[in-house]
Amino acid sequence: MGGRITGYTANLACGNYHSVIGYSKATGPAICVAILKAYKKCFQNLYYVEQLEDPAIALALAVQTTSRLYSTSAAISLNSQIAWYARAGQIENARRVFDEMGEKNIASWNAIIAGYFQNNQPREASLLFDKMPERNTVSWNGLISGYVKNGMVSEARKIFDMMSERNVISWTAMVRGYVQEGMIEEAESLFWQMPEKNVVSWTVMLGGLLQEGRVDDARRLFDMMPEKDVVARTNMIGGYCQQGRLAEAREIFDEMPHRNVITWTTMISGYAQNQHVDVARKLFEVMPEKNDVSWTAMLTGYAQCGRIDEALELFDAMPVKSIIACNEIILLLGQRGEVAKARQVFEQMKDKDDGIWSAMIKVYERKGFELEALSMFVRMQREGVGLNFSSSISILSVCASLASLDYGKQVHAQLVVSQFDHDVYVASVLTTMYVKCGDLVKAKQIFDRFSLKDVVMWNSMITGYAQHGLGDEALNIFHDMSSSGVPPDDVTFVGVLLACSYSGKVKQGIEFFESMKCKYQVEPAIEHYACMVDLLGRAGQLDEAMNLIESMPMEADAIIWGALLGACRIHMNLDLAEVAAQKLSQLEPKNSGPYVLLSCMYASRGRWGDAASVRKKIRARGVGKSPGCSWIEVEKKVHMFSCGGSEGHSEQPVIMKMLEKLGGLLREAGYCPDGSFVLHDVDEEEKTHSLGYHSEKLAVAYGLLKLPEGTPIRVMKNLRVCGDCHSAIKLIAKITGREVILRDANRFHHFKDGVCSCRDYW
DNA sequence: ATAGGGTTAG
Numbered sequence: 163m164g165g166r167i168t169g170y171t172a173n174l175a176c177g178n179y180h181s182v183i184g185y186s187k188a189t190g191p192a193i194c195v196a197i198l199k200a201y202k203k204c205f206q207n208l209y210y211v212e213q214l215e216d217p218a219i220a221l222a223l224a225v226q227t228t229s230r231l232y233s234t235s236a237a238i239s240l241n242s243q244i245a246w247y248a249r250a251g252q253i254e255n256a257r258r259v260f261d262e263m264g265e266k267n268i269a270s271w272n273a274i275i276a277g278y279f280q281n282n283q284p285r286e287a288s289l290l291f292d293k294m295p296e297r298n299t300v301s302w303n304g305l306i307s308g309y310v311k312n313g314m315v316s317e318a319r320k321i322f323d324m325m326s327e328r329n330v331i332s333w334t335a336m337v338r339g340y341v342q343e344g345m346i347e348e349a350e351s352l353f354w355q356m357p358e359k360n361v362v363s364w365t366v367m368l369g370g371l372l373q374e375g376r377v378d379d380a381r382r383l384f385d386m387m388p389e390k391d392v393v394a395r396t397n398m399i400g401g402y403c404q405q406g407r408l409a410e411a412r413e414i415f416d417e418m419p420h421r422n423v424i425t426w427t428t429m430i431s432g433y434a435q436n437q438h439v440d441v442a443r444k445l446f447e448v449m450p451e452k453n454d455v456s457w458t459a460m461l462t463g464y465a466q467c468g469r470i471d472e473a474l475e476l477f478d479a480m481p482v483k484s485i486i487a488c489n490e491i492i493l494l495l496g497q498r499g500e501v502a503k504a505r506q507v508f509e510q511m512k513d514k515d516d517g518i519w520s521a522m523i524k525v526y527e528r529k530g531f532e533l534e535a536l537s538m539f540v541r542m543q544r545e546g547v548g549l550n551f552s553s554s555i556s557i558l559s560v561c562a563s564l565a566s567l568d569y570g571k572q573v574h575a576q577l578v579v580s581q582f583d584h585d586v587y588v589a590s591v592l593t594t595m596y597v598k599c600g601d602l603v604k605a606k607q608i609f610d611r612f613s614l615k616d617v618v619m620w621n622s623m624i625t626g627y628a629q630h631g632l633g634d635e636a637l638n639i640f641h642d643m644s645s646s647g648v649p650p651d652d653v654t655f656v657g658v659l660l661a662c663s664y665s666g667k668v669k670q671g672i673e674f675f676e677s678m679k680c681k682y683q684v685e686p687a688i689e690h691y692a693c694m695v696d697l698l699g700r701a702g703q704l705d706e707a708m709n710l711i712e713s714m715p716m717e718a719d720a721i722i723w724g725a726l727l728g729a730c731r732i733h734m735n736l737d738l739a740e741v742a743a744q745k746l747s748q749l750e751p752k753n754s755g756p757y758v759l760l761s762c763m764y765a766s767r768g769r770w771g772d773a774a775s776v777r778k779k780i781r782a783r784g785v786g787k788s789p790g791c792s793w794i795e796v797e798k799k800v801h802m803f804s805c806g807g808s809e810g811h812s813e814q815p816v817i818m819k820m821l822e823k824l825g826g827l828l829r830e831a832g833y834c835p836d837g838s839f840v841l842h843d844v845d846e847e848e849k850t851h852s853l854g855y856h857s858e859k860l861a862v863a864y865g866l867l868k869l870p871e872g873t874p875i876r877v878m879k880n881l882r883v884c885g886d887c888h889s890a891i892k893l894i895a896k897i898t899g900r901e902v903i904l905r906d907a908n909r910f911h912h913f914k915d916g917v918c919s920c921r922d923y924w
Numbered sequence: 925a926t927a928g929g930g931t932t933a934g
Contacts, residue, residue, distance in 0.1 A: 242925065272926040303927035310928095334928040365929040396930050427931045458932040465933095486933050493934085517934065524934095552934065 241269045248277025268294075272301050279308030284317075303331050310339035330356070334363040341370035361387070365394045372401035392418070396425045403432025423449075427456040434463025454482040458490075465490050470498060485511070489521050496525030501534075520553035527556040535560045536569060549576050551588065558591045562598035570595045590618040597626030615643075617651050624657035633665025652684050659693035668701045688714075692721045699729025704738055720749045727756055731763060739763055743776075747783075754780050 240263045247256035260266070260274045271294045278287035287308055294301065302325050309318035322328070322336045333356045340349035353359075353367045364387045371380040384390070384398050395418050402411035415421070415429050426449040433442035446452075446460045457480045464473035477483065477491045488511055495504035508514070508522045519542055526535035539557050542549070549557070554573055561570035574592060577583040583592065589608055596605035609615075609623045620643040627636035640658050643650060650658075655678045662671030675694055678684045691714050698707040707726055711718050723745045730739035739760055746756040757780045764773035 239925075245926070269926050276926065298926095300927050305927090307927060329927090331928045336928095338928065360928090362929050369929065391929095393930050398930095400930070422930095424931045429931095431932065453931090455932050460932090462932065484932070489933060521934080 241267075241273050244270065244273040244277060248273070248280050251281060253277055253281040253283065268296060268298050268301065272298075272304050275301070276304050276308060279304075279311055282312060284308060284312040284314060299327060299329055299332070303329070303335060306332060306339070307335045310335060310342060313343070315339045315343050315345070330358055330360050330363060333357075334360075334366055337363065337370070338366045341366060341373065344373075346370055346374055361389055361391050361394060364388075365391075365397055368394060368397055368401075372397065372404075375405070377401050377405050377407070392420055392422055392425060396422075396428050399425065399432065400428045403428065403435065406436050408432060408436055408438070423451050423453050423456060426450075427453075427459050430456065431459040431463065434459060435466070437467065439463045439467055439469065454480070454484040454487070457482075458484045458487045461487050462490055465494055470494055483511075485513075485515055485518060489518055492518070492521045492525060496521075496529060499529060501525060501529050501531060514547075516547055516550045516553065519547055520550060520556060523553050523556045523560075527560050532560045532564050536564070536566070539569070539573075548580065549573065549582075551582060551585070554582060554588065555591050558595045562591075562595040565599050567596075567599040567601065570599055586612060586614065586616050586619055590616070590622045593619065594622040594626065597622065597629065600630075602626065602630060602632075615646065615648065617648055617654065620646075620648060621651070621653045621657055624654060625660065628657050628661035628664060631664045633661040633667055636661035637667075637670075650678075650682055650684065652687055652689070655682075655684055655686075656689050656693060659690060659697060663693055663697035663700060666701065668697060668703070671697045688716055688719060688722070691716075691718075692725055695722050696725040696729070699726055700732065702729075702733050704729060704733060704735050708738060718745070720746055723749065724756075727759065731759060734763065734767070736763060736767070747779075751783065754783075 240259055243259045244256045247253070247259065256274060256277045260270060263270060271290065275287045275290050275294075278284070278290065288305070291297075291301065291305055302321065305321050306318045309315070309321065318336060318339045322332060325332060333352065337349050337353050337356075340346070340352065349367065349370050353363065356363060364383070368380050368383055368387075371377075371383060380398065380401055384394070387394060395414055399411045399414050402408070402414070411429065411432055415425065418425065426445065430442045430445050430449070433439070433445065442460060442463050446456065449456065457476065461473050461476045461480070464470070464476060473494060474491065477487060480487060488507055492504045492507055495501070495507065504522065504525050508518065511518060519538065523535050523538050526532070526538065535556065539553075539560075542553070554577055557573050558570065561567070561573065574583070574595075577588060577592070582588050589612060593605045593608050596602070596608065605623065605626055609619065612619060620639065624636050624639045624643070627633075627639060636657060640650070640654070640661075643654070655674065658674050659671055662668070662674065671694070675686065675690065678690070679686060691710065694710055695707045698704070698710065704726075707729060711722060711726065723742045727739055727742040727746065730736070730742060743756040743760045746753070750756075757776050761773040761776040761780075764776065
């Protein structure tokens with residue numbers, strides 16, 4: 163029987179799985195487990211074999227498959243069952259087997275203790291260790307490695323010192339512990355003290371040096387090794403690859419007597435990560451055996467150098483789609499804007515980790531599918547998936563752009579529980595969220611709690627104050643930032659310039675703009691020019707603004723022309739407005755907004771002929787408003803408005819579909835639209851108002867009028883309020899005597915008694 | 925089999 167076990171091991175190592183199965187004629191319980199492992203490798207494209215978490219099911223499968231061929235009966239020992247359950251993360255089941263078993267030997271105790279360590283319960287493990295009737299070296303070593311796994315190196319060292327008889331494994335585990343904590347000197351000194359070393363100990367030390375980036379030291383150690391096996395060589399290859407020293411890596415690779423999957427994968431990923439994807443692909447094609455890790459390595463190689471089509475092709479061909487590969491593909495598809503496809507990959511995954519959820523949410527957030535992102539968040543809550551660092555940041559950004567304070571607070575609460583809120587970056591995003599939702603007090607509270615602020619933190623507060631027109635407060639923060647020693651970056655100056663712009667500090671703004679380059683070494687980017695155009699324009703210096711646009715080192719974009727157009731509206735400069743509107747219509751052919759605005763300007767001057775000719779231009783281009791819908795949130799009740807659709811209601815079904823979808827999302831998100839749903843088809847409105855009303859905004863205004871008296875109106879989706887809508891809301895605020903706070907893409911508008919208090923509204 | 929080493933991502 164012993165001989166057969168050796169045969170099995172050798173065959174397993176060489177990948178001759180069918181030979182392994184051939185040995186099962188004379189099988190015992192231990193062998194049966196081995197067969198299963200062989201099966202797992204052999205049938206790796208059978209997903210359920212990979213998924214076996216229950217030894218009972220695994221056993222049934224083994225008996226079924228093997229007995230069909232060789233009439234095998236088998237059992238898995240109770241000790242193995244303990245380990246099996248523990249590996250699968252089912253520590254309760256492991257404990258049940260342990261508690262129910264009649265006679266426990268040392269191995270049973272060792273197994274359950276190791277299980278608790280694996281499942282990150284070091285305290286329970288050490289309690290059990292104290293209760294053990296007798297201990298052997300395996301028990302002591304298990305304790306060392308258990309503590310190391312849980313990052314408790316000093317505890318491990320105590321045990322190590324306490325042991326009366328240490329073997330190579332005890333020493334190696336301890337060295338590994340120091341390596342893991344980056345305590346490389348301690349690791350080295352212990353390593354050289356070892357009374358006896360084997361390949362594994364050498365490899366652990368080698369890995370430690372490589373982890374520190376000391377490749378040449380590692381190579382010296384490597385050359386000193388009395389024997390080198392696959393693992394040691396693979397380790398060395400990986401080290402060279404990480405430094406981009408591919409030639410040296412390849413030399414070791416070529417000289418190796420045996421290579422396994424991991425060796426090949428290491429080499430392939432080395433090439434892929436160093437801009438040699440095609441070389442990697444050639445190796446990938448010839449490698450004798452691939453697993454999902456090799457496929458994933460190849461895939462990420464393509465992904466990282468932007469060869470998306472090849473990455474997708476590889477993904478489709480993958481027999482087992484690893485979580486990592488799915489993650490990569492979801493992000494890639496997202497970048498490409500193929501959001502629905504990304505969602506499909508997401509839904510098809512059998513088990514999702516928290517990273518996958520954040521990837522999907524990130525895609526939605528980046529691509530502007532805010533409601534979908536929120537709906538994913540709600541689904542996460544329902545399925546008990548906690549927020550992690552990345553998903554909480556995405557959700558907070560979504561809350562910020564929807565001005566959804568309710569969800570924002572929910573996320574905040576969870577961040578407090580998980581203590582992620584101690585992180586400066588998270589806190590910065592949190593601050594931004596409160597700012598965008600209009601809660602400046604809360605934002606400032608969070609901001610003040612951090613004594614060590616980073617740039618992002620400073621920026622979010624400066625920009626926050628600036629966006630609310632609190633120029634002096636913003637500049638005060640900038641002043642504090644300067645004295646704190648954190649150097650400002652490009653974002654800081656966007657905030658500073660905005661602050662100057664919104665509070666009319668023209669001279670100061672120009673000074674900041676000039677000093678950012680010479681004093682702070684921040685090169686002005688297009689955003690800064692946009693701020694300056696805005697600043698000069700608002701102040702009525704339209705020619706200066708135009709001169710700046712013409713002298714810019716880069717081509718002006720839609721934001722810049724939009725800023726100029728806005729300024730023209732304030733100061734009624736029709737000539738420049740024509741220029742700006744024309745540029746805008748070139749840059750954004752589908753956006754009819756600029757021409758609508760222009761026609762309004764002519765109309766307000768009584769120049770009906772010009773207004774009509776501009777509207778003709780809009781029609782000639784065939785641009786209608788794209789169908790869309792918008793919602794407002796009033797005391798947890800949702801009011802929805804449809805808008806757009808070209809003339810003749812041709813897109814009405816599309817809109818209705820969108821509304822249905824939106825309604826589903828909102829219902830799922832915990833709103834109760836039934837009974838408080840207001841659907842407005844605004845095309846009707848549009849007919850009665852001959853001039854270019856922005857129907858969506860008008861719908862909102864109309865909706866406000868219909869709200870029950872005394873209803874507090876808090877926050878809206880970020881609408882861009884255009885002139886006509888503005889007067890409508892103003893009028894309604896006067897009629898109803900109700901206070902309305904409305905968030906624009908740029909700032910807050912405050913309507914009371916028919917007066918709007920936002921300073922620089924055009 | 926119960927203790928020690930290597931590969932894929934944010």
